[in-house]
Amino acid sequence: MKAIIPAAGIGSRLRPHTHTCPKALLHVAGKPIIGHILDHLVELDVNEVVIVIGAMGEKIKTYLRENYQMKATFVEQMERKGLGHSIYLALQATKPEPVLIVYGDTIFQGNIGGGIDFSVDGSLGVKEVADPRRFGTVEVKGGRVVGLVEKPDKPTSNLVIVGVNFINNFQLLLDCLRRIVEEDIKTRGEYQLTDAFQFMVDEGANLTTFPIEGWFDCGKPETLLATNKHLLEKFQYGAEIEGSVVKSPTYVSPSAQVYNSILGPNVSVADEAIIRNSIVEDSIIGERAEVTNCLLKSCLVGDNALVQGKYTQLSVGDSSEIKFSTS
Numbered sequence: 029m030k031a032i033i034p035a036a037g038i039g040s041r042l043r044p045h046t047h048t049c050p051k052a053l054l055h056v057a058g059k060p061i062i063g064h065i066l067d068h069l070v071e072l073d074v075n076e077v078v079i080v081i082g083a084m085g086e087k088i089k090t091y092l093r094e095n096y097q098m099k100a101t102f103v104e105q106m107e108r109k110g111l112g113h114s115i116y117l118a119l120q121a122t123k124p125e126p127v128l129i130v131y132g133d134t135i136f137q138g139n140i141g142g143g144i145d146f147s148v149d150g151s152l153g154v155k156e157v158a159d160p161r162r163f164g165t166v167e168v169k170g171g172r173v174v175g176l177v178e179k180p181d182k183p184t185s186n187l188v189i190v191g192v193n194f195i196n197n198f199q200l201l202l203d204c205l206r207r208i209v210e211e212d213i214k215t216r217g218e219y220q221l222t223d224a225f226q227f228m229v230d231e232g233a234n235l236t237t238f239p240i241e242g243w244f245d246c247g248k249p250e251t252l253l254a255t256n257k258h259l260l261e262k263f264q265y266g267a268e269i270e271g272s273v274v275k276s277p278t279y280v281s282p283s284a285q286v287y288n289s290i291l292g293p294n295v296s297v298a299d300e301a302i303i304r305n306s307i308v309e310d311s312i313i314g315e316r317a318e319v320t321n322c323l324l325k326s327c328l329v330g331d332n333a334l335v336q337g338k339y340t341q342l343s344v345g346d347s348s349e350i351k352f353s354t355s
Contacts, residue, residue, distance in 0.1 A: 029144075030125060031074045034114040035062060035132030036082030036105040041248045045314075045330045050084045052132045053091060054252065055298045055312055057259035058279040061246050062088065064135045064259070066096055069128070072141055074098070078122050079132075080105050080114045110218025116205040124198040129221075131191030135255055137242030137262075144194050149233040150201070152225070153192035153240040163188035164222035166237060173235035178215045178222040189222065190243040197233060204228050249328055256312055257294040267291075284313075298331070306337075 039051030046054070052062040059067075069077065076099040081088050085104060092100055103121045105114050115129060126146065130136070136153070143151045152173065154166055160183040167175035167185045177183070195201050204227035208219050215223055229235060244255040260277035267280045274280065275292030284301045291297065291308050298315040306322040313319060314331035321337040329335055 029072065029074050029128060030076045030078065030122065031069050031128040031130055032078045032115060032118045033062070033065065033130050033132045034080045034111060034118070035088060036080045036108070036114055037133060038083060038108065042252070045328060049331060050088055053087055054246065055296060055314055056246060056252055056256045057263065057296050058265065060091060061135060062091070062132060063095065065130055065132065068136065068140065069130070074128065078103060078118045080118050082108070110220055112205055112208055112219035112221045112224055115221055116209055116219070119198065119202045119205065126194070126196045127198060129193045129195060133246050134191040135244040135246060135259070136190065136192050136240055140192055143192070143238035145236065146196055148236050149197035149228065150193065150195045151236045151238050153190050154187050154237045155190050155240050155243050156186045157188050160186050160188045168237055171236060173229055173237060176222050176226045176229070178220045190240045192240060200228055200231060200233055252328065253310060253312065253326060256296050257310065260294055260296065
């Protein structure tokens, strides 16, 4: 089976990290976001991917070629015109056949294979949420999708598209996306995949849904850290490092160096990072980053970053006041 992964987003909410690294390559629980996605696709026997890339796309190409054996086609999205436009480009670059569409900034868990149904035109992965206004919503009657709306101001359904969709009727989706682009039909200023799904329904397509148990957004620092925590707990990562204390769950790359420090819980330390004389909790430390003499909690430290603090020994008398300059 083939999968399409749109990974051209600029990740504006994750700046400054995405100034130098594509969002899909940001580390979480021991590997890049796209690595977790590809691992899941391998479990589903997906042997070919079409990845839509944008700025710094060469880094994604290099990562995939160095770490995975599956056949890959890369499509460049030169202008950011929305998810619908991204998928339109990908469909044009491959032959018509059933495809799995997986968003490049979402890590998912659950029985995705249960949504692969060749008896229908497509099946959309969904989940109920408390506030659906930030997502594409789905209305279902009699087991069939009857209505979809992208980021509605007044939602009529709490069921939302989470970013894993199986499309059996390849040609119909391509035709609907072509109509959206050629007729310049935009929602909130972009070409939306949700609108294409609605056009499929309008054309009589039988779209169904399947539940996604675990759905982890990596679009903001706080959600990236929450995803890191969940995955570390799931994989039950732990480590023993002489001269340091590691509280599980914590992932430490075999090539990282840790000296006289306390790590964890919920810490991910990437390749070739160095941590000295520090306490780190609920944080992600990037590749080749150096952290020295620091107390870090709920922090993202990017690749090749240097974070250096200073320890001070004090003897403070009664009724005293001491202020430290931050300059």
